[in-house]
Amino acid sequence: MSxxxxxxxxxxxxxxxxxxxxxxALGYDLALCARRTDRLERLRDELPGRRVSVRTLDVTDDxxxxxxxxxxxxxxxxxxxxxxxxxxxxxxxxxxxxxxxNRATAMVNFVGALAQTEAALEIFRAQRRGHLxxxxxxxALRGMRRSMSTYAATKAGVAxxxxxxxxxxxxxxxxxxxxxxxxRSEMNEHVQQRTRFMVDTxxxxxxxxxxxxxxxxxxxxxxxxxxxxxxxxxxLPLSVVRRMI
Numbered sequence: 001m002s003x004x005x006x007x008x009x010x011x012x013x014x015x016x017x018x019x020x021x022x023x024x025a026l027g028y029d030l031a032l033c034a035r036r037t038d039r040l041e042r043l044r045d046e047l048p049g050r051r052v053s054v055r056t057l058d059v060t061d062d063x064x065x066x067x068x069x070x071x072x073x074x075x076x077x078x079x080x081x082x083x084x085x086x087x088x089x090x091x092x093x094x095x096x097x098x099x100x101x102n103r104a105t106a107m108v109n110f111v112g113a114l115a116q117t118e119a120a121l122e123i124f125r126a127q128r129r130g131h132l133x134x135x136x137x138x139x140a141l142r143g144m145r146r147s148m149s150t151y152a153a154t155k156a157g158v159a160x161x162x163x164x165x166x167x168x169x170x171x172x173x174x175x176x177x178x179x180x181x182x183x184r185s186e187m188n189e190h191v192q193q194r195t196r197f198m199v200d201t202x203x204x205x206x207x208x209x210x211x212x213x214x215x216x217x218x219x220x221x222x223x224x225x226x227x228x229x230x231x232x233x234x235x236l237p238l239s240v241v242r243r244m245i
Contacts, residue, residue, distance in 0.1 A: 002051065005076045007031040007069065009059060009116055010086030012039035014185030015135070018205040019083060024050045026213070031072040031079065033057035034086070051076075059086045059112030069119035081131040082120035083212070084113050084158070091147040102150040109154035117161055121170070129172035133212050134162045138181045138226055141233045142241050166217065174215045178208050181226040197225055 006023045010016040012034035020030055020043060029051040032040050040054035053075055057068045073079050088108040092098030113134060124130030137155040144152035162177035182197050183204030199222060211219035220226040233241055 001027070002029045003027040004080030005029045005031060005072075005078060006081045006083065007033075007072055007079050007120075008083045008085055009057065010034055011043070011054075012036040015180070015183060015201070015205055015208070016083075016085045017043060018201050019085065019209060020052075021047070022202075022205055022209045024052070026209070028080075029076065031055075031076065033068055033072075057086075059116060060107050062115050065112070065115040066119045066122070069116075069123060073123045078127055079120075079123050079130065081133060081212075082116070082123075083133045083135065084116045084120070085135045086112060086116070087135065089151060091150045093146045094149055105150050106154055109151065110157045113154075113158050114161060117165065121165070121173070124173045125170065127172070131174045131176070131212075131215060132162075132165060133176045133178065134158050135208075136162070136177050136179050138179050138220065138230060138233070140179060141230055142238065145242065176212055176216055177218050178211055178216075179218070179220045179226070179230065180204060180208060181220065181222065181229070183208075197229075 003026060006028045008016050008020055008030065011020050011032035020032055024030060024047045031053050032043065033055045034040055035056065035058050037054060037056045044052040044054055053072060055068050055071065057064055059065055086108065088105045090101040090105045092101050117132065120132050124132065136159040139148055139152040140155035140159050143149065159177050162175050166175040183199055184201050204222060207221035207223065211221055220230040229244065233244065
């Protein structure tokens with residue numbers, strides 16, 4: 001017996017891959033997509049007993065986003081939850097000649113998230129139900145410096161999309177935005193292992209999945225220490241925030 005169907009983008013690695021494992025363990029069937037289909041297929045083989053469908057998807061290919069989402073909906077007959085997770089961590093200080101890296105991050109993290117949200121809501125409006133989950137970041141709470149500037153701005157945009165959709169109060173549609181703190185993943189594997197407050201992937205994703213299952217409107221995860229840090233970040237001067245994270 002399935003608890004429902006969860007569609008996860010960027011599911012071939014990092015947080016998306018671990019979310020797939022944990023949602024499967026909870027009894028969900030999975031619609032998984034990412035650029036690296038070979039890794040999705042290996043993940044599918046790790047999840048016996050659950051119905052798992054995989055497709056290749058580059059979220060910067062607008063038409064492919066809509067096509068893949070609709071194909072999943074047709075295959076399963078419905079989609080209960082969409083997790084807008086695909087993301088990119090490239091970036092460089094603005095004005096240092098790395099427009100390519102900053103543009104790529106903006107296209108994947110914001111424009112790609114917008115396309116995924118559009119595609120998900122088309123399905124949910126037709127079904128008259130669904131749970132839209134957008135993965136933001138604690139860095140979205142304030143402007144970040146240097147190589148984090150563009151990344152933080154895109155994640156702030158993702159949070160604003162979630163709030164805008166929630167404000168619309170679409171019948172039957174719940175909206176959650178998740179703000180992960182430092183969770184070990186492929187995206188940040190270059191970061192020093194001793195970064196303060198960093199948790200392993202399974203622990204961090206467990207907190208994310210718990211918040212999603214509760215259909216929390218907004219969640220800073222893991223709650224400790226990110227709930228108090230998040231409250232402080234919103235009011236402290238930038239000079240202090242720089243030293244905090």
